[in-house]
Amino acid sequence: MRANLPVKAQEKCYHCGEDCTTDSLVFDEKFFCCQGCKLVYEVLSQNDLCNYYAIESAPGKSQKQASGLKNRFDYLDDVDVANKLLDFKNETESHVTFYIPLIHCASCIWLLENLFQINSSINGSRVDFVKKKVQIKFLNKKISLKEVVKLLSTLGYEPKINLADLDKKDGHSIDRKTLTKLGVAGFCFGNMMLFSMPEYFSEAKLLGEGFKGLFDYLNVVLSLPIVFYAASDYYVSAWNSIRQKKINMDVPIVLGIIAFFLYSLWEIFMQGNAGYMDSLGGLLFFLLLGKVYQQKTFATLEFDRDYKAYFPIAVTKLVKEREEVIPLIKLQVGDVILVRDEELIPADSLLLSERAHIDYSFVTGEELPVPKQKGELIYAGGRQKGDPILLTVQKSPSQGYLTDLWNNDSFEKENKRLLEPLANRISGVFTWTVLTIAVAAFAYWIGKDVPLAVKAFTTVLIVACPCALSMSTPFTLGNTLRIFGKGKFYLKNAAVVERLALIDTVVFDKTGTLTDPGKAKIDYFGEDLSSESRQILKALVERSTHPLSNRINLWLENTTSITLENPTEIKGKGLVGTYKGQEFKLGSADFVQVNNRVDVPTGNLVYFAVEGVVLGYFHIQSTLREGAAAIVSQLGQNLDLHVLSGDHGHEEESLSKALKGEVSYHFNQSPVDKLNYLKSLNQQGKNSLMIGDGLNDAGALQESQVGVAITDRVSHFSPASDAILDADSFAKIPAFLAFARDSRKIIKASFGLSFLYNIVGLSLAVQGLLSPVLCAILMPVSSISVVIFTTLVTNFMGVRKGLIHLNKA
């Protein structure tokens, strides 16, 4: 869809809403832009599913680009592959879940949940809109997995199936477990509060001893699920940390829980007092609430994707002149494979065909397809443009030039040097201080009053339980994560915020990160273009998906195209068309047959000729992303800046001219060089932030303290990283970094606040003055006030940094 409407009134496609160009189709008095869209409409109308078009207008996606290959799903007949994809299978029914990136509106949900009306062998389907997933239940005797995928594909909802799907199933069970624990804690806490009420108002005495005992025993019963089930994660975490001879935040929490529980048991059973069970319940409830809040994730985004998510699941292999579609996992060295237009090269291979044009834009950032000759080695990850090519596989898919990156040590998670969270660092000091105070109080009282000494000792542990302290971190970070999400900066988890706050070095990838792959500077040199030749140009470039054609198309702006006779695109070379008997050519110097070529240091040239006479040429250069120069000068004030690029060194001059400030440039960097560069920064003790986009940055993203993948479409593939940044928000990077630093300050401030509570509580506890009522007031007040404080201050900072807009309609 283009923003600029053509002057001539044009019909919009009934299916996808795009302008119907000259060769539009009419069916049922409705216009369609292409055969594919018409086909989808036909299928839907035959099955009474035209409601699809009633829910949202033009809900479909243009089918112009759809691949028409009949046998491309053949690999789904492979039993191994099918079994790995299926969630469930019995003798009659199978369940399968597909990721369909195209799901975008209510119509999509409606249609995908009405699949059973099209094919009666489908029992039902259910869409998860947020995750863009659909689960389909079908009768496996009557319809095969392949046919289900084919059906989806005819409707325009082709599922995205990749290698990574075969290896793992997504697990929501972790999240469910925490929620269940929260539910249990909430239930027990609520009821304990009710049973403790009489105690607070001294009503228990009025009711008589029998009731009071009953309430206390009920509290003991209710505390059991909390202590033995809801709190279990904290025991595991604290135990693990002690075994590593460290003290994390969970250690003082566990100390507190144990002190609470044992002391309350002693109070209730031995002393006949009320105990502190209700405060214990409140403590766990608030802690778990913080945990759930922090667990916010961006369900559609995947941060752990490796090359497996990028490569196709199946390849076409030639066996004795016959094509056979096999799963990629079964591909072996020496196999001859066929790669068609727009398909990915799945493994490092030798080219058997005469020539190929490989688009490496995602791998290296190189914008234009690279011509390759017979016998050249082609790295995996490139995309063929043009005629089908034959290749012999040289290396298995996991051992290629690029995929080998993932075999590097950096991808062993344990080795990654991570900063210790702030809370864990202070908790060591905190725990020892509290223990010292407790022992000191015990030592002070022991000579005078033994029961009071025990009471002072345990109540110090109870009061010092860092409930407020440990809640300030999850709530601040969780809220920061949400605010970043609103600014289209999606973090993998809340811990990334703290690491982001300590960044002192920023490393940029050049192509695709600092430069904008979609934007270019275009200069035209030569004879002035008449309005007629502009129209011809428009007609030519409209046919092509080549990046240079797209740019010239943008440059032509509102020009309307005219009809040409047999306009054709010769892939990798140029475009040709005839108008009024004259042949117009647009393309490379070779294609247009230019005699006196122009030499330019950077960028690409596209020549325009009529009947062999060159009218002029376009000089197209990639440009910096909007705001890139401002970011560099802003960040350069207090951070070390580096630029890594796979390009040749001659770009340095133009780049350093555009980017002010002190930046160290490194050119000719291979993917492994980039990784090693980040490693050396780590060895120097720097906290590095790597911002990159392609597969070639994957190693560096992994090795850095924080790796940010920048992408134009967040739902598409991006290499494994700690955060995904929408390209629109690129200019906000300095604001994000500043905000992360603010969050850290907020955590520190709320630590101060909870220390205040602790001092008040402790001063009462050492004197042995703590009563259940006081405890029941102090605990929730300190927790809630810390939560309110962090939430309010993060939101306030977010507004001040311009990351939240108050007057959002």
Add this chain to the structure above:
Amino acid sequence: MEVIFVLIAVSLVLAVTFLVLFFRAMKDGQFDDSYTPSVRILFENQPKKIIKDQPKKSKSYE
């Protein structure tokens, strides 16, 4: 006053019932997707069973 024993028992039974219902909802996946149901409920759907069993007739959906 002995009635309080009964009331406490009743209130606990009620609370446990809600807890069990919560577990069941959790198991059914009610908390997994909090958006799609809000769209789904607005569709004018025919009961699935009827459509599955009957031969298809042409209907107008507007």
